[in-house]
Amino acid sequence: xxxxxxxxxxxxxxxxxxxxxxxxxxxxxxxxxxxxxxxxxxxxxxxxxxxxxxxxxxxxxxxxxxxxxxxxxxxxxxxxxxxxxxxxxxxxxxxxxxxxxxxxxxxxxxxxxxxxxxxxxxxxxxxxxxxxxxxxxxxxxxxxxxxxxxxxxxxxxxxxxxxxxxxxxxxxxxxxxxxxxxxxxxxxxxxxxxxxxxxxxxxxxxxxxxxxxxxxxxxxxxx
Amino acid sequence: xxxxxxxxxxxxxxxxxxxxxxxxxxxxxxxxxxxxxxxxxxxxxxxxxxxxxxxxxxxxxxxxxxxxxxxxxxxxxxxxxxxxxxxxxxxxxxxxxxxxxxxxxxxxxxxxxxxxxxxxxxxxxxxxxxxxxxxxxxxxxxxxxxxxxxxxxxxxxxxxxxxxxxxxxxxxxxxxxxxxxxxxxxxxxxxxxxxxxxxxxxxxxxx
Numbered sequence: 001x002x003x004x005x006x007x008x009x010x011x012x013x014x015x016x017x018x019x020x021x022x023x024x025x026x027x028x029x030x031x032x033x034x035x036x037x038x039x040x041x042x043x044x045x046x047x048x049x050x051x052x053x054x055x056x057x058x059x060x061x062x063x064x065x066x067x068x069x070x071x072x073x074x075x076x077x078x079x080x081x082x083x084x085x086x087x088x089x090x091x092x093x094x095x096x097x098x099x100x101x102x103x104x105x106x107x108x109x110x111x112x113x114x115x116x117x118x119x120x121x122x123x124x125x126x127x128x129x130x131x132x133x134x135x136x137x138x139x140x141x142x143x144x145x146x147x148x149x150x151x152x153x154x155x156x157x158x159x160x161x162x163x164x165x166x167x168x169x170x171x172x173x174x175x176x177x178x179x180x181x182x183x184x185x186x187x188x189x190x191x192x193x194x195x196x197x198x199x200x201x202x203x204x205x206x207x208x209x210x211x212x213x214x215x216x217x218x219x220x221x222x223x
Numbered sequence: 224x225x226x227x228x229x230x231x232x233x234x235x236x237x238x239x240x241x242x243x244x245x246x247x248x249x250x251x252x253x254x255x256x257x258x259x260x261x262x263x264x265x266x267x268x269x270x271x272x273x274x275x276x277x278x279x280x281x282x283x284x285x286x287x288x289x290x291x292x293x294x295x296x297x298x299x300x301x302x303x304x305x306x307x308x309x310x311x312x313x314x315x316x317x318x319x320x321x322x323x324x325x326x327x328x329x330x331x332x333x334x335x336x337x338x339x340x341x342x343x344x345x346x347x348x349x350x351x352x353x354x355x356x357x358x359x360x361x362x363x364x365x366x367x368x369x370x371x372x373x374x375x376x377x378x379x380x381x382x383x384x385x386x387x388x389x390x391x392x393x394x395x396x397x398x399x400x401x402x403x404x405x406x407x408x409x410x411x412x413x414x415x416x417x418x419x420x421x422x423x424x425x426x427x428x429x430x
Contacts, residue, residue: 052306052339063298069277070301077294086285090271093278098260131260 005030005060008044010219012212013205014107015068016056018162020204022072024197025158025188026079032203038219072096076155083150091149092156095136099156099163102132106166110213111222125174128167133178136160140180146187153191161188169207224264225413226308226370227279232405232412233366234287240411249427277308284363296358303344303356303364307371310340314374318416319425329378336375341386344368348388354395361399369396377415 005023009016011034023030035041035055045053051066058065065071076082076092083089105124112120139148148156164185167174175182188194197204208216217223231238243249243263253261257272266273269286273279284290284300291297310332317328347356356364372393375382383390397406405412416424 051302051343052309061295063295065298065302067302067305070298070305073281073301074294074298077297086282087269087271089285090273090278090282093281094259094273094275097275097278101260135259 002061004028005058007032008035008049008057008059009055010035010216011205012208012216014056014216017205018103018159019056019058019068019071019075021162021197022075022079022081022155022158024203025153025191025194026075026081027193028075028079030203035219036215038221041219072155072159081153081155081158083154084152088150088154092154095139095148095156096159098132098135099159102127103159103163103166106170110208121170125171128174129177133175133181136184137178137180140184146184148184153188157184157188158194161185161194224276226276226311226367227264227266227283228411228413229366229370229405230280230283230287230289230363232410233399233401234283234289235401236283236287238411243427244423246427246429280304280363289361289363289366291358291362292360296362299357300362300364303347304367306340306343307364307367310335311371311374314378319421319430333375333379333382336371336382337385340371341383341389344392345386345388348392354392361396365392365396366402369393369402374415 005028007016007019007030009032011032020030035044041055044050044055044057049064050057051064054066056066056068056071058071060071060074065074073082083092102124105120105127109117109120109124136148143151145151147153148160160181161184164175164181175185189198196202228238243252249263252258252263252265257265257267259272259274262274264274264276264279266279268282273282281290291300313328313335314332317325317332320328344356351359353359355361356368369392372383372389383393396402404410
């Protein structure tokens with residue numbers, strides 16, 4: 001029997017959270033080894049475990065996988081969450097890349113200098129309701145199906161629902177004019193594997209607070 | 224768009240280009256509904272209007288058999304390409320920064336190339352002793368790395384001096400007929416951004 005995938009990251013969302021979501025949605029049990037100090041990260045680097053000296057890193061199927069996208073695509077392929085052919089995969093990739101641009105803006109918000117923060121938040125909200133949410137609302141409207149691509153659960157649905165939760169944490173009113181996105185969020189959240197992941201006690205990580213932000217900055221040597 | 228041109232050219236695929244030269248042209252593309260997120264690059268291929276650089280590159284790599292023979296080879300190609308693209312991204316964005324920041328970013332690129340990225344690929348080539356990065360077969364990973372090497376060399380011509388296998392790799396891949404053709408004057412390969420280009424892009428994209 002194959003060993004469980006082992007995730008190496010600090011104990012927080014960061015760039016690993018979307019990987020946790022995808023594994024969880026696929027019903028795959030995984031272990032986590034948390035990086036708690038700069039020394040922990042140094043050790044991983046010195047061991048040669050991190051190809052480009054960076055995390056996330058996932059030990060899976062005998063490989064030490066790095067690069068968030070590479071990891072997500074591997075998991076999506078392995079667990080049939082990547083569409084049925086190349087064209088569906090291109091659509092899934094296109095959607096997820098767009099989502100990732102918005103996700104990245106929100107991810108980096110804690111690192112934004114205080115005097116720029118308000119402007120950044122305003123930009124994120126503007127992009128959410130003018131550029132990103134309308135696209136996915138339209139996709140769902142155009143085919144009337146339960147999932148974004150090919151009438152089947154894929155990496156795109158899981159990533160979008162995670163993003164919807166994150167946006168809700170930022171401002172719950174942003175999703176108001178997007179009924180189909182709301183319905184998708186409910187529907188995906190009710191899938192047994194996702195429902196379990198959304199419950200307290202799961203491996204899902206909470207939003208970052210001041211304390212864990214300071215800790216993460218220390219570990220990754222960010223000023 | 225340049226990485227997409229490289230991939231198509233290396234695969235021996237002829238392509239047409241429609242250059243956006245005015246703000247009006249850009250807005251027309253947006254209003255006509257071609258740009259899913261309002262952005263370029265856009266590639267019209269196989270009846271699709273594909274946007275998002277990585278989505279386009281992955282599609283092309285799969286279509287033209289440049290993505291390895293199985294999932295394990297594909298993930299290695301993805302890892303190598305993602306690392307290479309991270310390096311190239313610093314450089315690509317640097318071009319649009321004010322002069323001081325630009326120089327800093329260029330210096331950072333060269334440093335990262337020499338300490339973080341090139342050693343990895345030198346070691347990969349050393350460990351298996353093969354001509355290509357993955358599976359003893361030409362793939363997207365080789366094309367992306369060559370493009371990155373040439374870009375960094377524009378910043379610092381001696382950047383490969385400590386990497387003999389990468390030097391040999393560069394020569395070898397550059398001599399592949401489709402790539403050799405693309406590297407010649409008159410091809411669809413684009414030059415490094417100059418101030419005119421930067422101004423034009425700033426004007427069209429309004430930033």
